[in-house]
Amino acid sequence: xxxxxxxxxxxxxxxxxxxxxxxxxxxxxxxxxxxxxxxxxxxxxxxxxxxxxxxxxxxxxxxxxxxxxxxxxx
Ligand SMILES: [Zn+2]
Numbered sequence: 001x002x003x004x005x006x007x008x009x010x011x012x013x014x015x016x017x018x019x020x021x022x023x024x025x026x027x028x029x030x031x032x033x034x035x036x037x038x039x040x041x042x043x044x045x046x047x048x049x050x051x052x053x054x055x056x057x058x059x060x061x062x063x064x065x066x067x068x069x070x071x072x073x074x
Pocket of ligand 1: 010014015016042044
């Protein structure tokens with residue numbers, strides 16, 4: 001789990017706070033229970049999602065932090 005206060009967008013060169021998390025995996029190298037997490041700001045969530053979609057990687061886009069996690073102590 002990533003502490004919300006340290007979360008930055010995963011896009012190269014972007015230092016914006018992350019508002020989204022993209023959970024994805026590469027079926028060719030990751031087993032079904034593995035998930036990579038990319039964080040994204042509002043501007044780049046579409047870019048990162050399209051990058052993965054273009055490679056046919058299964059992915060899920062969620063808010064970051066999840067509402068249930070917002071008050072959690074990490
Ligand atoms: Zn960004």
